[in-house]
Each structure stands twice: as structure tokens, then as C-alpha cells.
Amino acid sequence: MEQVKQAIEAVNSIFNARSVAVVGASQDPGKMGYMTLNSIIQGGYEGDIYPINPKADHVLGLRAYPSISHVPGPIDLIVVVIPAPYVAAVLREAVEKGVSGAVIISGGFREAGRSDLEEELRSISEKSGLRICGPNVQGINYVPNKLCAMFWPLVTTPGPIAVIGQSGTVTASIAEWSEFEGLGISGAVNLGNQVDLCESDFLEFFAEDEKTRAIALYIEAPKEGKRFQETLRRVAKRKPVAILKSGRTAGGQKAAASHTGSLAGIDEVFSGACRQFGVFRADDLEHTFDSMKAIATMREPQGNRLLVLTTSGGSAALGIDEAEQRGLSIPPLPAQLVEELKEAQSIPDFASFSNPLDFAGANIENFTEALPILDQFGVADIYLLIFGDPVPGGAEAVEQLAAEISTPLVVSYLGGGELERLDSVKMQISGIPVFPTPDRAARGIAAAVWNACYR
Amino acid sequence: MEQVKQAIEAVNSIFNARSVAVVGASQDPGKMGYMTLNSIIQGGYEGDIYPINPKADHVLGLRAYPSISHVPGPIDLIVVVIPAPYVAAVLREAVEKGVSGAVIISGGFREAGRSDLEEELRSISEKSGLRICGPNVQGINYVPNKLCAMFWPLVTTPGPIAVIGQSGTVTASIAEWSEFEGLGISGAVNLGNQVDLCESDFLEFFAEDEKTRAIALYIEAPKEGKRFQETLRRVAKRKPVAILKSGRTAGGQKAAASHTGSLAGIDEVFSGACRQFGVFRADDLEHTFDSMKAIATMREPQGNRLLVLTTSGGSAALGIDEAEQRGLSIPPLPAQLVEELKEAQSIPDFASFSNPLDFAGANIENFTEALPILDQFGVADIYLLIFGDPVPGGAEAVEQLAAEISTPLVVSYLGGGELERLDSVKMQISGIPVFPTPDRAARGIAAAVWNACYR
Known part of the structure; x- marks a missing residue:
């Protein structure tokens, strides 16, 4: 149970951060460093926001700092939107500063053939205890803390559904439908390359989260198969989970594998496990949304x-x-x-x-x-x-x-x-x-x- | 082939009418007699429009007449929105006036236990040659003639899909999605109680219609089973048809029967016939729309x-x-x-x-x-x-x-x-x-x- 407690604390330290620095905050509306900072501001975040940009005094009306170490107050969370080769150095600086969590939006790691850069992040996290979501994600959104640290979409309507996705777009589409329909979400997160936090960690958090009534999970292949199984079994007892999993067919398995680089496993076995655990397996994307909507909303x-x-x-x-x-x-x-x-x-x-x-x-x-x-x-x-x-x-x-x-x-x-x-x-x-x-x-x-x- | 020719001519005389009288045109925005006249006007109809209302000089800015026989010019089509007991008399007057087609929106016939009133309409149609769509329909919409003689919805975007439905709502929803998405329709019609024109007549028309690239048909049970079969076989050779048919299950069959009062038949046999004829059988309402969209739009x-x-x-x-x-x-x-x-x-x-x-x-x-x-x-x-x-x-x-x-x-x-x-x-x-x-x-x-x- 120590692992469960740690998982919840790790995700909590990120989702409920009281201050956020955006490393790579940009003034160019086309850039992710702009969109991410803008989402945090527009989402109504009430903690301190520190844009980090060595070339600007202010970004989006907020006082900017040349580096994390220049920020006067404490920083709970850094959101990183700079090129991959510079990320490790920033993480080390963050550890120095006492930062507890990082969301690394930047891509250009394993998925781009730079496993070496990714290993560096993993190593920093393991040695320092700095908890990482990503890299290669659209970000996280935890509506109860009004923290939309995600370059897209901006979802601010509080609602009962949490979305976890091994795809930024799949996560975004469910979150965006929920917003468009007035249903809202409790939180959304995508998994990216999972150098540290993985599907099981987020499941543990949302299972305990008071604002979440049901969890929608899109997955290609779990990062930690055995732990995932144990987590699902336990989490599904506490809260409804709907899983959408690609890899029903050989082509889908190949596509999923080329996306996340991991084997999808035998599809029938996965369905059987879901039934056994009391996890709802959805047929397709709309069915995932529809079933979560019904489960989370209906008496x-x-x-x-x-x-x-x-x-x-x-x-x-x-x-x-x-x-x-x-x-x-x-x-x-x-x-x-x-x-x-x-x-x-x-x-x-x-x-x-x-x-x-x-x-x-x-x-x-x-x-x-x-x-x-x-x-x-x-x-x-x-x-x-x-x-x-x-x-x-x-x-x-x-x-x-x-x-x-x-x-x-x-x-x-x-x-x-x-x-x-x-x-x-x-x-x-x-x-x-x-x-x-x-x-x-x-x-x-x-x-x-x-x-x-x-x- | 005489029957085919007659069917096309009958539907054509209604869809391509050059003048329309709305019997029961109302000034009250909540009434169907208002909504229908309003749709015709807003749809941009370019022929003559005659509101018929004995209590008003003008309705919706148009000169109104106390009855059909008071209208000075010729009338091709009447759209009837008055209580069921008065419809037969209006039809007789229309026959006198030389009207060739009628869309009877009014309900209150067989579906309300008044088969006697419905038989009267059928008898008038058979004796006089006046062709009738309805009663108990939302109306017809033929976009190439800008004739939206339908109380709902108002669809004006020209597009490649024709919609025929044994349900006003199902027809409306496909037409409305098409409008909302910019796809548009060629025409839409619902079948209602089918005292005269039925599914086969409309299929024949749209099969020959130059503006229609594909036909979506929602059906519970065909009015004329054998003719429907022959029509489908022939029409599907000329144009793509997607059929959505309720009655896959016992409950669905019962529900369909209580809606239209006819037996749905054995579902598997129906599927087999569709395959044999080259008719696409859709799984559900969105699938009907999606398949028609792809077929009618893609190369x-x-x-x-x-x-x-x-x-x-x-x-x-x-x-x-x-x-x-x-x-x-x-x-x-x-x-x-x-x-x-x-x-x-x-x-x-x-x-x-x-x-x-x-x-x-x-x-x-x-x-x-x-x-x-x-x-x-x-x-x-x-x-x-x-x-x-x-x-x-x-x-x-x-x-x-x-x-x-x-x-x-x-x-x-x-x-x-x-x-x-x-x-x-x-x-x-x-x-x-x-x-x-x-x-x-x-x-x-x-x-x-x-x-x-x-x-």
C-alpha cells in the first residue's frame, strides 16, 4: 500500500500545485509555450504563475524570469515547453529549487529516437524524487485547482469525469466534448512517454479524488502490466472505469505499437480481465464518452x-x-x-x-x-x-x-x-x-x- | 414500367410544384400552420404562395384567401394543416380547382383511431387522381425547387443526399445534421400514414433525380412489400441506398408495429434481401448518416x-x-x-x-x-x-x-x-x-x- 500512497501523493503534488512556473513561456501565439501559459491564465488558476523566458521581462502580462532559480518564491510545479536537449538541465535546476513536480510537454525524446535524453530525465527523477508527467504530452488539467497546464484544450467546466489517455488527441476529444456539452470534467491527463508517472499512478489518484465520479481511460499498452492489473482490480471496486483500448485487430495492434513502442497483448485476454475486474470496456471513442456520461451522471x-x-x-x-x-x-x-x-x-x-x-x-x-x-x-x-x-x-x-x-x-x-x-x-x-x-x-x-x- | 413512370410523375408534381396553397396558414408562431408557411417563405420558394385562412386578410405578410376556390391563379400543390375532420372537404375543393398534389400534415387519422377519415382521403385520391403525401407527416422538402413545405426542420443547403423516413423525427434528424454540417440535402420526405404515395414512389423519384447522389431510407415495415422489393432491386442498380430498419429485436418489432401498425417481418430475411439487392443496411442512425455521407461525397x-x-x-x-x-x-x-x-x-x-x-x-x-x-x-x-x-x-x-x-x-x-x-x-x-x-x-x-x- 506504500506504492498506492506514493502514487496519490505524487499526482496530488502536481494537480494541486500552489505555484507554477512555465519554462519556455512564449509571446508568440502560435507556440506551445504561449498556449500553455495562456491556458493556465484563462483557466483561472489562483496560485502564483511564473513565466520563465530569458529574453522577456513580461509574458502575457505576467512578470517573467530568466530562469527558475531567479524566481523569488517557492515553486511547486514546473511545466516545461523547451527543446528536448535543454530539459535535463532545467530539471536539475528545479531539484535545486525544491520543486516537487514537472509536466514535460516537450517532445523529441524516445519517440524521436533520442532515448538517451529520456533516460537522463528518468535518472534525475529517480535520484531526486522529482515526479514527472511526460515527456511528450499535451499536459494536465485539474479543474478543482483550476489548473489547466495543457496547451490544448482549455476546459474549465467542473464535472464528474476524469480522462486519462495514452494519446493527447483522444484525451482532448473526450475533454472537449464534455466541455462543449456542459458536462465538464474533474481532470484530464495524457501519459506521453511515462518516464515516471504512468497510468496506474493517475488511476490511484482519481480513485480517491472526491471530485471524480468515473474514469475514462484510453490505453494502447500499459507501461507496467502487472501493476496495472492490480491497480485496475482495486480501483474498479471504488470507482467506475471505462477502458478504450486499441489493438482489437492486427493492424490496430501494429499501429498502437508504432505509436507507443509497446506490445498490445492479446485482445481477448484483455477483455476477459476487464470483465473479471468489473471494468467497462468500451467499443469505440463515442461509446467511451457515452458510457462514462451515463455512469457518472445518472442515479x-x-x-x-x-x-x-x-x-x-x-x-x-x-x-x-x-x-x-x-x-x-x-x-x-x-x-x-x-x-x-x-x-x-x-x-x-x-x-x-x-x-x-x-x-x-x-x-x-x-x-x-x-x-x-x-x-x-x-x-x-x-x-x-x-x-x-x-x-x-x-x-x-x-x-x-x-x-x-x-x-x-x-x-x-x-x-x-x-x-x-x-x-x-x-x-x-x-x-x-x-x-x-x-x-x-x-x-x-x-x-x-x-x-x-x-x- | 407504367407504374414507375406514374410514381415519378406523381412525386415530381408535388416536389416541383410552381404554386402552393397552405390550408390552415396561421399567424400564431406556435402553430404548425405558421411554421409550415414560414418554412416555405424562409426556404426561398420562388413560386406563388397562397395562405388559406378564412379569418385573415394577410398571413406572414402574404395576401390570404378564405378558401382554395377563392385563389385567383392555378394551384399545383396544397399543404394541409387543419383538423382531420375537415381535410376531406378541402381535398374535394382542391380536385375541383385542378390541384394535382397534396401534402397532408394534419394528424388524427388511423393513428388516432379514425380509420374512417383516412379511408375517405384514400377514396378521393383514387377517384380523382389527386396524389397525396401523408397524412400525419412533417411534410416534404425539395431543395432544388426551394420548396420546404415542412413544419420542421428548415433545411436550405443543397446537397447530394435524399432522405425518406417512416418517422418525421428520424427524417428531421438526418436532414438537420446534414444542414448543420454544411453537407445539405437534395430532398426529404416522411411517409406518414401513406394513404397514397409510399416508400416505393419516393425511391423511384430520387433514383431518377439528377440532384440526388444517394438515398437514406428509414423504414419500419414497407407499405407494399412486394413492390418495395422490386423497387429496391431496380433503384439500387441506379443509385446507392442505405436502409435503416428497426425491428432487429422482438421489442423493436413491437415498438415499430405500435408506431405504424404493420408487421416488421423477419429481420434476417430483410438483411439477406438487402445484400442480394446491393442495398446498404446501416447499423444505427449515425451509421446511416455516416455511410450516406461517405458514399454521396467521396470519389x-x-x-x-x-x-x-x-x-x-x-x-x-x-x-x-x-x-x-x-x-x-x-x-x-x-x-x-x-x-x-x-x-x-x-x-x-x-x-x-x-x-x-x-x-x-x-x-x-x-x-x-x-x-x-x-x-x-x-x-x-x-x-x-x-x-x-x-x-x-x-x-x-x-x-x-x-x-x-x-x-x-x-x-x-x-x-x-x-x-x-x-x-x-x-x-x-x-x-x-x-x-x-x-x-x-x-x-x-x-x-x-x-x-x-x-x-
Whole structure:
């Protein structure tokens, strides 16, 4: 357990740093040294920020220093954006200064044939205890500390999902979707060449992190296979983890190997291990996002019975197809319940009183009248509300319903234009997951049910 | 062939109407009679528009008439948005006036237990020759005639895809995505209760329509099974068709049946028929859109060899996984080609010179230098360019490349924020399909290859 404690402390010292120096801070908006410093400032970081640049007095309005050792106050974290050959010297200077953590964005190490430079970093870290994320990363973002030390993207919306990725772009895309949809993230990190901190360290941190409800992990091959296995087994007991792993096919394995230089292992064995540990293995990138969204946002479902309420019969049929294929059950409506629904003022006589309960029209009152009645009968464990075309007042009504009833609500909103985009964000901000198609909603719900049953 | 000719003429008389009356045109923005008239006006329709409303002199700035018979000029098409019990009388009046087509948006017929009212419409159509789309539809949109006679959505961007749907929402969502992404549509129609015109009629029309390059069809159960089969077989020879059909599972079949009141048939048999006819069967709603986008936009691939060029190694691994699983081949790069690539000025030494060709950085010059060299060697039938994170200048460069080289280009753009959204639209407007993830790109490409091989 010493290793676990050390991992959490190491990541914590980086994510919760109280002061940051950006080594290689630049005034040129096209450079990573500009983008990174800018992200830290725009992200609202409240600690001290020290741009390091020997040729400038000020960078982005902040007083700059020629080197780390010139900085008057203490530095917790350095973010390094200078050419690879100069990084080791900076790390040594940082050790002198008492810095505890480094995020090395700079590339040009092992991935560029310079394993020697990388070994130097590793050696400094091992000897000094300086903890390193990277090199060759886009950076780290820990929203609770408002520390977006990442050249891209700038994500500032606090949310329940942590993203760990062995690819900057994959990490960025999930984080960016979360931001765009109003869902937000707790943190994001990419692994890069992992001279020190690796996937297991970040998993340990997020497993204990109060702001994180679920972890999305993109991986090609773990740095430390055996430790990864043990970590996953333990972490998955505490928190939901969804893994997206490339290497399902020979070509994918080769591609992953040429990206990170490590063997992907046998894919079926990996799937088996995930099942055994209670780790959710996602099918693709959107499925990773959708399943994490559902798991992290929904109230935990108490079973697998899904009731679909819809304004669109066709969309409901598509959603139920996917739901059944993913193992959800579609219970019928008891006769007495149907009677009560028929008495509801707003629900038209020609509605289809079955599952799906098809109101055949985009009238939000249908939902607000029906749901409390359904809830009394306890007929399902999850309600999927399908909004087809614009549904005025939808977001407000769903927010209120979610507060009134105990069964988890999920929304699929499609064909709704600008109102769909605005209301989807509103609902997600208030904690109701929204999916752009009924198929994707069903996949997300199935992930949440899986998580409730098997984790 | 008489039936085919009649079908095309019937749909043509509606889609290419030179004058339109909206029966039930309303001044209340919340009503369908307002939304429909508004769509026709905003869509830029250039023929005569006659609002019919006995209580108003003007609606939406246009002179209104108390009834069809009061309209001074000829009327080609009526769009009906009045309560079901009054529709038959209006149709009789329309027949008197010499109207040839009707789009009946009004609901409240068979789906609401009033089969009697629906039979009346059918009888009028059969006796008079008046051709009807509906009732119980969102309407029709034929962009070449700038005729958006649909209460929702308003789609005005001309594009290569026609959408036919047994669900207003499914039709709306595909049309709306096409509009949002700059891809556009040729036409969209939903089938509703099909008292007269049905799926086969619209398929016949779009098969001959010059503006339509591919047809997306959402269906629960065809109205005329045997004719549908014959039509599909013939239409698929002329034009690519992607079908999304609900009813893969028992629950989905039940849901579809309760929506349209017809049996869905045995799912495997349907899949077999699609394969035999060369009709692409899509897995889900996004897959329908993605496959149609690829088929309608890409140059036809001459084989199944895919070369991935990427700024993101992780994304490439995910794309190649999906591509191999969908039957695409991932050819290696010949040694001589690699030599030439290494000599290219912009391509870094540490790039991964294999397939994927991983530039390991978001520099557009890498692509513009590499692609013409690759094209000389004829190493692949399709190039998938993966842009991870923002790639400044990407849209312009891709547009130019597409003009210079003969091999079809497809782009996957992810993690790129606002630039991604803007540039994706630009590229799609210029005819290059863009997908939000490498998985979806691979699925789209596989559909285009399938279409080139098996249709």
C-alpha cells in the first residue's frame, strides 16, 4: 500500500500545485509555450504563475524570469515547453529549487529516437524524487485547482469525469466534448512517454479524488502490466472505469505499437480481465464518452427495466432495438397504470399506451403528467425520454421531474436544431445525461446498468 | 414500367410544384400552420404562395384567401394543416380547382383511431387522381425547387443526399445534421400514414433525380412489400441506398408495429434481401448518416486499401482497428516510397513511416507534401487524414489537395474545438466528407467501399 500512497501523493503534488512556473513561456501565439501559459491564465488558476523566458521581462502580462532559480518564491510545479536537449538541465535546476513536480510537454525524446535524453530525465527523477508527467504530452488539467497546464484544450467546466489517455488527441476529444456539452470534467491527463508517472499512478489518484465520479481511460499498452492489473482490480471496486483500448485487430495492434513502442497483448485476454475486474470496456471513442456520461451522471439504476417515453415512434423503435440487444428489459405497462394514464389531462387518447409510451406529439406536459404516475407504479428502473424535434420547455420540465421522482432519467434529443443544442447543455449542467440518438442513449444506459450490476 | 413512370410523375408534381396553397396558414408562431408557411417563405420558394385562412386578410405578410376556390391563379400543390375532420372537404375543393398534389400534415387519422377519415382521403385520391403525401407527416422538402413545405426542420443547403423516413423525427434528424454540417440535402420526405404515395414512389423519384447522389431510407415495415422489393432491386442498380430498419429485436418489432401498425417481418430475411439487392443496411442512425455521407461525397474508391495519415497516433490506431474489422486492407509502404517521404522538407525524421503514416504533430505541410508523393506510388485506394487537435489551415490545404490528386480523401477531425467545427463545415461544403471520430470515418469508408464493390 506504500506504492498506492506514493502514487496519490505524487499526482496530488502536481494537480494541486500552489505555484507554477512555465519554462519556455512564449509571446508568440502560435507556440506551445504561449498556449500553455495562456491556458493556465484563462483557466483561472489562483496560485502564483511564473513565466520563465530569458529574453522577456513580461509574458502575457505576467512578470517573467530568466530562469527558475531567479524566481523569488517557492515553486511547486514546473511545466516545461523547451527543446528536448535543454530539459535535463532545467530539471536539475528545479531539484535545486525544491520543486516537487514537472509536466514535460516537450517532445523529441524516445519517440524521436533520442532515448538517451529520456533516460537522463528518468535518472534525475529517480535520484531526486522529482515526479514527472511526460515527456511528450499535451499536459494536465485539474479543474478543482483550476489548473489547466495543457496547451490544448482549455476546459474549465467542473464535472464528474476524469480522462486519462495514452494519446493527447483522444484525451482532448473526450475533454472537449464534455466541455462543449456542459458536462465538464474533474481532470484530464495524457501519459506521453511515462518516464515516471504512468497510468496506474493517475488511476490511484482519481480513485480517491472526491471530485471524480468515473474514469475514462484510453490505453494502447500499459507501461507496467502487472501493476496495472492490480491497480485496475482495486480501483474498479471504488470507482467506475471505462477502458478504450486499441489493438482489437492486427493492424490496430501494429499501429498502437508504432505509436507507443509497446506490445498490445492479446485482445481477448484483455477483455476477459476487464470483465473479471468489473471494468467497462468500451467499443469505440463515442461509446467511451457515452458510457462514462451515463455512469457518472445518472442515479444508479436498481435494475435493467427500461421504459421509453417518446414523442417519436420511429426513434423509440430504434432505441428499444439497441436496448434489447444490450440486455435491457422492456417491461409492459400494467392495465391499471394504463387506465390512470388515460385519465391524465394532457395525454391524447390516441397515444400508444405501451412500452414505448408514445405520445405521438411534442408536448412536454405529456411527460410531466405521465412520469409521476409511472413512478408510483414502479414499473421500470430507468426512464428514457425521447424528444424528437424541438420540445419547448423541455429542459426546465426535465430538471423539475428529476427532482420529483426517484427513478433515473435519461434523455435522447434529436432533430431539434438550435433548441436541442441549448437545452441539451442545460439538462447536462443539471445532471441529466442527454444523448444525440436513441441508440447512443440505449448504449449509455446499458453501460450504467452493467456498472450497477457487475462492478 | 407504367407504374414507375406514374410514381415519378406523381412525386415530381408535388416536389416541383410552381404554386402552393397552405390550408390552415396561421399567424400564431406556435402553430404548425405558421411554421409550415414560414418554412416555405424562409426556404426561398420562388413560386406563388397562397395562405388559406378564412379569418385573415394577410398571413406572414402574404395576401390570404378564405378558401382554395377563392385563389385567383392555378394551384399545383396544397399543404394541409387543419383538423382531420375537415381535410376531406378541402381535398374535394382542391380536385375541383385542378390541384394535382397534396401534402397532408394534419394528424388524427388511423393513428388516432379514425380509420374512417383516412379511408375517405384514400377514396378521393383514387377517384380523382389527386396524389397525396401523408397524412400525419412533417411534410416534404425539395431543395432544388426551394420548396420546404415542412413544419420542421428548415433545411436550405443543397446537397447530394435524399432522405425518406417512416418517422418525421428520424427524417428531421438526418436532414438537420446534414444542414448543420454544411453537407445539405437534395430532398426529404416522411411517409406518414401513406394513404397514397409510399416508400416505393419516393425511391423511384430520387433514383431518377439528377440532384440526388444517394438515398437514406428509414423504414419500419414497407407499405407494399412486394413492390418495395422490386423497387429496391431496380433503384439500387441506379443509385446507392442505405436502409435503416428497426425491428432487429422482438421489442423493436413491437415498438415499430405500435408506431405504424404493420408487421416488421423477419429481420434476417430483410438483411439477406438487402445484400442480394446491393442495398446498404446501416447499423444505427449515425451509421446511416455516416455511410450516406461517405458514399454521396467521396470519389468512388477503386479498391479497399486504406492509408491513414495522422497527427495523432492513438486516433490512428482506433481508426485502423475499425477499418480492419470492417474489411478494409491496410497496405504497408514500399521502401522506396519511405525514402522519398524522408526527403520531404516538412516531414520530421521521427515521423512513423508506416501505415498509419504518423507525423506526430499538427503541421498541415506534412500532409500537403506527403500526399502527392503517396499518390505517385498508387499505394492506396483511399486516404484517411486524421486531424487531432486544431490544425490551422487544414480546410484550405485539404481542398487544394483534393483538386490535385485522384485518390479519394476522407478526413477525421477530433479534439479541435471551434476550428474543428468551422473547418469541418468548410471541407464538407467543398465535397470532402469529415467525421468526428476515426471509428466513424472508418465505418463511412467501409460503406463507400462496399457500395463500390457490391452495388
